[in-house]
Amino acid sequence: MTLTSSARAPAQIAAPDTEAALRLAATVFEAAQGMMVTDARGRIMRVNQAFVRITGYSPEEVLGQTPNLLSSGRHVPGFYASMWAAIVRDGKWEGEIWNRRKNGEVYPEHLSITAVYDEDGKITNYVASLTDITLSKAANDEIRSLAFYDPLTQLPNRRLLLDRLRQVLSASNHHDRYCALMFIDLDNFKTLNDTLGHNVGDQLLLQVAERLQSSLRKGDTVARLGGDEFVVLVEGLSSGAEEAAGEIETLGAKILAALNRPYELGNHNCRSTPSIGATLFHNGQPPEPDELLMQADIAMYQAKQAGRNGMRFFDRQMQDRISERAKLENDLRHAMERHQFALHYQVQVDAHGKAHGAEALLRWRRADGSWVPPASFIPLAEETGLILPIGHWVLNAACAQIKEWQSVPGMEQLILAINVSAQQFRQPDFGDVVRAAVERHGIDPRLLKLELTEGVLLEKIEETISCMHALRAIGVRFALDDFGTGYSSLQYLKRLPLNQLKIDQSFVRDLASDSSDQVIVRTIIAMARSLQLDVIAEGVETEAQRVLLEELGCRRYQGYLYSRPVPEPQLRALITE
Numbered sequence: 001m002t003l004t005s006s007a008r009a010p011a012q013i014a015a016p017d018t019e020a021a022l023r024l025a026a027t028v029f030e031a032a033q034g035m036m037v038t039d040a041r042g043r044i045m046r047v048n049q050a051f052v053r054i055t056g057y058s059p060e061e062v063l064g065q066t067p068n069l070l071s072s073g074r075h076v077p078g079f080y081a082s083m084w085a086a087i088v089r090d091g092k093w094e095g096e097i098w099n100r101r102k103n104g105e106v107y108p109e110h111l112s113i114t115a116v117y118d119e120d121g122k123i124t125n126y127v128a129s130l131t132d133i134t135l136s137k138a139a140n141d142e143i144r145s146l147a148f149y150d151p152l153t154q155l156p157n158r159r160l161l162l163d164r165l166r167q168v169l170s171a172s173n174h175h176d177r178y179c180a181l182m183f184i185d186l187d188n189f190k191t192l193n194d195t196l197g198h199n200v201g202d203q204l205l206l207q208v209a210e211r212l213q214s215s216l217r218k219g220d221t222v223a224r225l226g227g228d229e230f231v232v233l234v235e236g237l238s239s240g241a242e243e244a245a246g247e248i249e250t251l252g253a254k255i256l257a258a259l260n261r262p263y264e265l266g267n268h269n270c271r272s273t274p275s276i277g278a279t280l281f282h283n284g285q286p287p288e289p290d291e292l293l294m295q296a297d298i299a300m301y302q303a304k305q306a307g308r309n310g311m312r313f314f315d316r317q318m319q320d321r322i323s324e325r326a327k328l329e330n331d332l333r334h335a336m337e338r339h340q341f342a343l344h345y346q347v348q349v350d351a352h353g354k355a356h357g358a359e360a361l362l363r364w365r366r367a368d369g370s371w372v373p374p375a376s377f378i379p380l381a382e383e384t385g386l387i388l389p390i391g392h393w394v395l396n397a398a399c400a401q402i403k404e405w406q407s408v409p410g411m412e413q414l415i416l417a418i419n420v421s422a423q424q425f426r427q428p429d430f431g432d433v434v435r436a437a438v439e440r441h442g443i444d445p446r447l448l449k450l451e452l453t454e455g456v457l458l459e460k461i462e463e464t465i466s467c468m469h470a471l472r473a474i475g476v477r478f479a480l481d482d483f484g485t486g487y488s489s490l491q492y493l494k495r496l497p498l499n500q501l502k503i504d505q506s507f508v509r510d511l512a513s514d515s516s517d518q519v520i521v522r523t524i525i526a527m528a529r530s531l532q533l534d535v536i537a538e539g540v541e542t543e544a545q546r547v548l549l550e551e552l553g554c555r556r557y558q559g560y561l562y563s564r565p566v567p568e569p570q571l572r573a574l575i576t577e
C-alpha cells in the first residue's frame with residue numbers, strides 16, 4: 001500500500017511539493033481499499049469513497065471523530081493497547097480486525113496503519129488502509145470447514161481429530177492423567193442403508209452424532225471418520241489405569257445405552273447398536289496418533305467378534321497376535337510360488353501291521369527354514385480363502401505321488417488320503433477339479449481317498465451328497481475325519497456314500513483310562529458296522545491303545561506307534577524295506 005509504506009520519512013501526502021505529486025496522491029487515495037487519515041491525536045481528517053462504501057458512514061459523519069466509532073466490541077481488552085504499542089514502537093501495524101458498519105453489522109477487515117512523521121520525527125498523522133475481507137473470510141471458513149469437518153454431521157473429521165490427538169499427546173500438562181480414544185462403529189449400518197435408503201441412513205448418523213455429543217463432557221471430542229465410524233477422544237481421566245478404565249467403562253455403558261434407544265427416522269422406527277473399542281493412553285507419551293486409532297479400531301473389531309453391541313479394551317498382546325497373523329498371512333500368500341509347501345506321509349496299517357495306505361499331510365517350510373505346523377496356518381488359509389489354491393496344490397501333488405508309486409514295488413496299491421476342507425469341497429466345480437486331476441495324472445481313482453470333516457455336512461447337504469456320488473461313481477473313496485467330534489446325524493450318515501469313519505484321536509488318547517471314551521469308540525464301531533463302513537483309529541501312540549481298539553473291533557490304525565508323518569523317501573523305506 002503505497003501511501004503507508006515509508007513510515008519514517010515525512011510522507012508526500014503531508015507535504016506535497018508539486019502539483020503532479022498532489023494529483024498522484026489524490027488518485028492513489030481513491031484506491032479500491034478504504035483509506036482514512038487522522039491527525040496525531042487520532043481524529044479523522046479524511047476518508048475516501050471506498051471507506052464510505054465499506055463502513056456506510058459519509059465523510060461528514062466521521063470527520064473529527066476517532067476510529068472508535070467503528071469498534072465492534074469483539075476484541076479482548078488488551079487488543080487495541082497492543083496494536084497502538086506496535087504503532088508507537090514500529091511506526092506501523094497490520095492485521096485482521098472486526099469492525100462495525102454504520103448499520104450495526106460486524107465485519108472482518110484487513111487493516112494497515114502507518115504513522116507519518118515530520119522532519120523532526122514527530123508523528124503528524126496516521127494513515128489507515130482497510131479492506132473488507134467478508135467474502136474471502138467466508139471462503140476461507142468454507143474451506144476450513146470442508147477440510148476439518150464432516151459435511152453431514154459437522155463433527156470434526158479424521159484430520160482434525162488427529163490434529164487434536166497430536167496436541168494432546170504433545171501437551172506437557174496433566175502428565176499423570178489418562179486419556180482414552182474410543183472407536184465406535186454401528187452394527188449392521190450397511191443393511192439399514194441398503195434397505196431403507198441413504199437418506200434414512202444419514203438421519204441415523206445425525207441422531208447418533210447428537211446422542212454421542214450429549215453423552216460426553218464439554219471438553220471431550222467426538223469426530224466422524226466417515227461411514228458409520230465415530231471416534232471419541234476423552235481427556236483428564238484418573239491417573240490410575242484401573243480407575244481410568246473404570247471411567248471409560250462407565251462412559252462406554254452410557255454411550256451404549258444412548259445409541260441403543262430406538263430411532264425415529266422419518267416414517268421408520270429403527271433400532272441400531274454400536275460396537276466400541278477403547279484404548280487408554282497418557283498425554284506426553286508415545287505412541288503416534290495413527291497407532292492409537294488403530295488400537296481402538298482393533299479393540300472395536302474384538303467387540304464385533306464378541307457378539308457386537310458391546311465394548312472391548314485394546315491390549316498389546318492382542319495387537320502382537322494380530323501383527324503376527326498379518327505377517328503369517330502375507331508369507332502364506334507367497335508360499336506356493338516360492339515352492340515352500342511339501343507333503344509328508346503317515347502310514348495307515350491293517351490288523352496285521354501291514355501298510356494299506358497313507359495320509360498326506362501338508363507341511364510349510366518358511367524362507368528361514370522353520371516349519372509351520374498346519375494347525376497354525378490351515379485355519380488362516382481357510383479364513384482368507386487361500387485354502388482353495390492350497391487344496392488344489394495338495395490334490396495335484398497327491399495324484400502325482402500316487403502315479404509315481406505305480407512303479408515302486410510294494411506301493412502300487414497304497415491308498416493315499418488327503419484332507420479336503422469344507423470350503424474346498426463346496427466349490428461348485430470341486431467334482432470336476434478332482435476328476436481332472438485324476439485324469440491328468442492318469443491314476444486309478446480308487447487309490448485316492450478324500451477325508452472330509454463333519455463340517456462339510458452342515459450346509460447344502462443335497463449338493464454334498466450328489467458331488468460325493470459323482471466321485472464315488474468313478475471310484476474315488478471317502479472317509480469322514482475326526483469322527484465323533486462333530487454333529488453328524490445318523491440320518492445323513494446313512495445317505496452319504498462313505499467308505500470309512502475315522503475315529504478322532506481325542507477318543508483314542510485316554511482310551512485305556514477313560515471308560516466313556518471306550519463306550520464312544522464301541523458305539524462308533526457298531527454304527528460303522530451297521531452302515532457297512534470301514535473304521536480307522538487315528539492318534540494311536542501305544543500298543544495298549546492298539547490292543548484295546550482291536551478288542552473293541554477296530555482293525556485299521558494310524559499313529560506314532562507306526563510312524564510320524566514323514567517325507568516320501570522315509571515312507572518308501574518304511575514300506576518297502
Ligand SMILES: Nc1nc2c(ncn2[C@@H]2O[C@H](COP(=O)(O)O[C@H]3[C@@H](O)[C@H](n4cnc5c(=O)[nH]c(N)nc54)O[C@@H]3COP(=O)(O)O)[C@@H](O)[C@H]2O)c(=O)[nH]1
Pocket residue numbers: 346359360361362363373374375378391394418419420421451481482505538539540541558559560561565
Ligand atoms: N485342509 C487340509 N488340512 C490339512 C492338510 N494337512 C493337514 N491338515 C490338517 O491340519 C491339522 C493338523 O495336521 P498335522 O499337524 O499334520 O497333524 C496330523 C498328524 O500329524 C497328527 N497325528 C497323527 N498321528 C498322531 C499321534 O499318534 N499322536 C498325535 N498327537 N498326533 C498324531 O494328527 C493329525 C492328523 O489329522 P487328521 O487329518 O485329522 O487325520 C489336521 O486337522 C489336519 O487334518 C491339508 O492338506 N489340507
